[in-house]
Amino acid sequence: MKLAVVGGGSTYTPELIDGFARLRDTLPVTELVLIDPAADRLELVGGLARRIFARQGHPGTITTTCDLDAGVAGADAVLLQLRVGGQAARRQDETWPLECGCVGQETTGAGGLAKALRTVPVVLDIAERVRRASPDAWIIDFTNPVGIVTRALLKAGHKAVGLCNVAIGFQRKFAKLLDVAPAEIHLDHVGLNHLTWELGVRLGGPAGENLLPRLIAEHGDAIAADLHMPRAVVDRLGVVPSYYLRYFYQHDEVVRELGSKPSRAAEVAAMEKELLALYGDPALDEKPALLAKRGGAFYSEAAVDLASSLLAGGGSPVQVVNTFNNGTLPFLPDDAVIETQARVDTKGATPLAVPALDPMYAGLVSHVTAYEDLALEAALHGGRERVFKALLAHPLVGQFEHAEALTDRLVAHNREHLAWA
Template identity: 65%
Template sequence: MKLTVIGGGSTYTPELVDGLARAHGSPAVSELVLADPDAARLEVVGGLAARMLARAGHPAKVVTTGDLDAAVTGATIVLLQLRVGGQAARHVDETLPLSRGRVGQETTGAGGLAKALRTVPVVLDIAARVAARAPGAWIVDFTNPVGIVTRALLDAGHRAVGLCNVAIGVQRRVAALLGVPPGRVSLGHAGLNHLTWVRSVRLDGQDVLPGLLDRYPDELAAIAGLPASLVRGLGAVPSYYLRYFYEHDRVVEEQRGAPSRAEHVAALERDLLAGYADPALDTRPARLDERGGAFYSEAAVQLVASLLGDRGDAQVVNVRNHGTLPFLDDRAVIEVPARIAASGPVPLPVPPVEPLFAGLIAHVAAYEELALDAALRGGVGRVAAALLAHPLIGQADVADRLARDLVAANRAHLPWAV
C-alpha cells in the first residue's frame, strides 16, 4: 500500500514514521512517499524516516519527491500536513491581529482565516490531482484549519476525513489520571475542530467525569489551560483552544509581551533538522515533543488502519454533521466520535448539547461557512464578512481594517488579490 504525505519535509514527519514503525504492519504500508517542494528539508527528513523504519524492521520503502503528480499517482492514502507560506506566514497570522486588539493565533480568529485563505485553494488543487491519479484514495487532512479545509474537500466531492490530535491527547492524559490503559477510556467529545468540549469520560462504559472534576480539578484545568473553577463550573473539559474565547483579553496581553509561537517553532525546527541530519540518528528525538502534535502518529495510524481494514471502531474525526448536531446545517463539518469503516466515517449520536456550548458552536460554524466562501471566491468584502461573523472579531470597523491588513499581508499567496 502506498501512503503519500504531502508536506513530507515537515519536522512532524518523524512523529508519523514513529507511529508506522510501532504499528506492527497495520496498516500494511509498502511504500511511504514524502512529497515537498523544499528539496533540502526533504532529503534530511527522508533520510531519518528511512533509518527509523529500517531500525524497526519495517519493510516500507521511503521515496522522496518534489513531483506532486508522481507522489499521488497510485496512492491508497494521501495525508495532508502542509503549511502554505511556512513559519513566516504563521508569524504574521499570530502578530497582525494584535495590532487591532485581537488574539493572534494560526487556527482561530483573524489568523485562522488568513491561513484558510492561503490553504484551501492549494489543498483543492492537490485533491484534484489525487482524484485524477489515484481514484478511490482517501485524503486525510491534518492541515489547519482542519474543519474548514475538510469542508472544502467534501464540498468538492473528495473522499476526505479531517484529523486533529486534541482528542487523543486528552484521552491519553485522562487515562493516565485514572491509571488505566487508554483503550478503556472513551470521550464524549463534541463541537467543531479546535472548538470542542469533553462532556463525558467513559471508563469501561461508565461516565466518570463528575468524579474526575471533583478529584482532579487542577489537572483537568491544566489540560484546558483554564482556571479550575471555570472548568468545574462548565462541567466539561474544554479544548485548550477555548482559552482564546473564554480569556481573550488576557491572552492578547500575554501575546503582546512575548515572542510569537512561530518564532519559537522556527528556531526549534532549525535545531530539529540539524539533529535529523545526523546519520547515527534512527529514532524519534525527544525534542520533537516541543513541536506540538502529541499523539498525532497514533491518531493517524489508527485512522488509516481502520479506513483500510474496515474495523468499524470509534475514533474522533472531522466529518459531515448529517443531523448529529441538529442546530447546524447537515453539510457542516463537526468533530465528534465516528464509526470508521472502509466506506468512511459515520458520526455517532451525540447527547443534546448545552446552550452554553451550542451557541458558540453555531456562531463559529457560521463564520466557517463564510470563511470558506472567501477562500474559494476571494474579495476583501468576503474576508470582512467572515471576520465580522467571528465571535472574536464582531465589530465592523475592526473587521474591515483586519480584512485589508490580511489581504495585503498575504497577497503573494492569494492570486485574486494581485
C-alpha cells in the first residue's frame, strides 16, 4: 500500500508518521512518500520520519521528493496538508482583519476567505495531477478551510473526503472524563467544518445512552475551559459547541483579545523553528513533546482510521468526516459539504441521519453555507466583486463598509497568490 503526503515537509508530519508506525496493523503502509517544494524542510522531516519507523520496527520505506507527479504516481491514497503562503500568509490573515474590527483567524472570517482563495486553485491543480497519475487514488484533505476545499474537490469529481481533528479531540476528552475507551464514544457531531456542535455523546454507538447532560452537569467547568468560553454558554445551550464557535458567540471580546497579543502565526513560526532544529538531531527517533503544542492532536489516528476504511474497509465503520450533505440536513443543498458522522468504506462516506437541528444552529449553518458558496465562486473564478460579496455574506463581517475595506486589504496582501489580481 502506497501513501503520499503533499505538504510532507510540514512540522505536523512526525505526528502523522508516529500514527502510521503505531497503527501499522490497521493501515499496513509499505511505501510512504513525503512531497514538498521546500527541500530543506523535507530533508529534516524525512530523516526523522525514517528514524521513527526504524525505532518502532515498521518495515515500510519512506522517500522524499519535490516532484509531485513522481511522488503521487501509483499511490493508493494522497493526504493533503499544505499551507499556501506559509506562516507569513497566515500571520497576515490573522492581523489585517483586526484593522477593521473583525476577527483575524486563518480558517474563518476574512482571513479564512483569503486562505480559501490562495488554496483552492492549488489543491485542484494537485488533484488533477493525482487523477492523471493514480486515477483510483483517494484524496484525504486536511488542508484548511477543509469544508470549502473538500467541496471544491468533490464538485470537480475527485474521490475525496475531508478530515478535521476537532471531533476526535472531543471524543478523546469525553472518553477520559467518562473513564471509558474512546471507541465506546459516539458523537452526535453536526454542522460544517469549524462550525459544529456535539448534540449528544452516546455510549456504545448511535443508539446508545446520551451521556451529554451528565457530562455538562459534572464536568461543565472543564469543558468550558477547554472551549475558552464561559460555563454559562455550555449550560444554556445544553450542547457542546466547537471552540471555533467562540469567534461567533464572543466576537467583540475575541477581537479585543487578538489585538492585545502576538498572533498565533508568530507563536507557531517560532515553534516551527525550534521543531525543525530538533528534527535535525540524528539522535531523535520519536516525535518531540513540543509537537503537542503545534496543534493537530490525534490527527494521525483519525487519518489512519479514515485511510484504512477507504482503502481496505478496515477502519472504524463510523467516523466524523467532511462530505456531501445529500439530504442529511434538509435545509441545505445536497452538494453542500457538511461535517458529521458517516459510514465509511471503500466506496466513500455516507452521512448518518442526524437529530433535527434547533433553529439557532440551523440558521448559522445556513448562513455560513451561503458564504461558502460565494467563497468557492470567488476562489474558482476570481474578481474583486466576488470577494466583496463573499465577505458581505459572512456573519463575522456582514457590513458594507467592513466588506469594502476588507476586500481591499485581502487583495493587497494576497496579490502574489491570486492569478486574477
